[in-house]
Amino acid sequence: MNNFILIFVFLFLGIVLQNIKAFPVISVYKLLNKLVIYICLPALALYYIPKIDWSPELLFPIGVAWIGFVVSYLFFSFLGNKFGWSKKLTGCLIITAGLGNTSFLGFPIIEALYGEEGLKTAILVDQPGSFVVLSTLGILVATVYSTGSPNGVQIAKKILFFPPFITFLVACLMNVCNVDFHEYIQVLFQKMGSAVTPLALLSVGLQLRFERKSQHWKFLGLGLLYKLILTPALIYVLYVLILQQHSKIIQVAILESAMAPMITACILASTHGLKPRLSSMMIGFGIPLSFITLLFWCFLVQLV
Numbered sequence: 279m280n281n282f283i284l285i286f287v288f289l290f291l292g293i294v295l296q297n298i299k300a301f302p303v304i305s306v307y308k309l310l311n312k313l314v315i316y317i318c319l320p321a322l323a324l325y326y327i328p329k330i331d332w333s334p335e336l337l338f339p340i341g342v343a344w345i346g347f348v349v350s351y352l353f354f355s356f357l358g359n360k361f362g363w364s365k366k367l368t369g370c371l372i373i374t375a376g377l378g379n380t381s382f383l384g385f386p387i388i389e390a391l392y393g394e395e396g397l398k399t400a401i402l403v404d405q406p407g408s409f410v411v412l413s414t415l416g417i418l419v420a421t422v423y424s425t426g427s428p429n430g431v432q433i434a435k436k437i438l439f440f441p442p443f444i445t446f447l448v449a450c451l452m453n454v455c456n457v458d459f460h461e462y463i464q465v466l467f468q469k470m471g472s473a474v475t476p477l478a479l480l481s482v483g484l485q486l487r488f489e490r491k492s493q494h495w496k497f498l499g500l501g502l503l504y505k506l507i508l509t510p511a512l513i514y515v516l517y518v519l520i521l522q523q524h525s526k527i528i529q530v531a532i533l534e535s536a537m538a539p540m541i542t543a544c545i546l547a548s549t550h551g552l553k554p555r556l557s558s559m560m561i562g563f564g565i566p567l568s569f570i571t572l573l574f575w576c577f578l579v580q581l582v
Contacts, residue, residue: 292483295437310481320445321470327449339563369423378537413443511537538568
């Protein structure tokens with residue numbers, strides 16, 4: 279419950295601050311974006327990934343983010359080409375609708391429903407799933423759709439020198455070698471990583487605009503339709519109806535796929551100039567709306 283309260287507190291604080299004339303809104307939210315991407319995300323990777331125990335069944339929760347993002351790319355690329363959308367609009371929707379808030383929203387919800395065992399599965403959806411997709415495919419899409427046609431070397435540099443991706447590789451190596459940081463360092467990483475949501479939400483609040491005549495409304499609706507309805511429906515059909523999987527792990531995977539848009543993904547899109555206002559609206563409206571749609575998916579997974 280505390281997490282849910284914090285969501286609205288920091289969003290509201292950002293909205294209040296943006297209406298104070300003397301407050302340097304642009305410089306502050308750009309600074310917050312950099313703190314999230316270059317400090318908080320690497321800390322999360324170094325804290326969680328060395329602790330993961332691998333098994334074949336874990337491919338199902340890990341696959342959630344990869345499937346959702348790839349289909350998002352196909353879906354919005356098709357619509358963008360058909361209706362002549364700008365590259366920045368298409369890239370924004372691919373990234374913001376393609377990744378879910380599988381940690382800050384997902385963790386407390388899953389832990390409340392399934393306890394510590396469910397939380398272990400949720401971490402797999404988030405870290406080798408959402409986190410790695412953001413650090414690789416997310417960076418790839420953001421680079422291509424924001425700069426036009428960068429060459430392969432430029433894209434490779436973007437990914438390889440993206441701090442969260444570097445720390446992910448280090449964390450994976452530690453996992454393989456079965457080593458972890460000293461307890462005090464782990465606590466430090468956990469504290470640094472826990473700052474990701476308040477900082478990101480404050481940044482979103484600073485950029486959020488409620489404009490009745492905004493040109494983004496129909497695109498907002500389309501993006502949230504894909505994220506909150508089509509993505510979990512796709513995972514349900516694939517995992518339950520086609521692959522005939524009925525475990526608690528599958529239930530957690532479906533619920534995680536139904537979470538609101540990922541805050542950090544929207545920050546990434548905004549940082550690359552991919553429709554910053556639409557990116558903020560995907561979070562500002564997506565989070566409260568997801569509480570309603572999640573009730574439906576919670577009911578449905580009980581039948582799995």
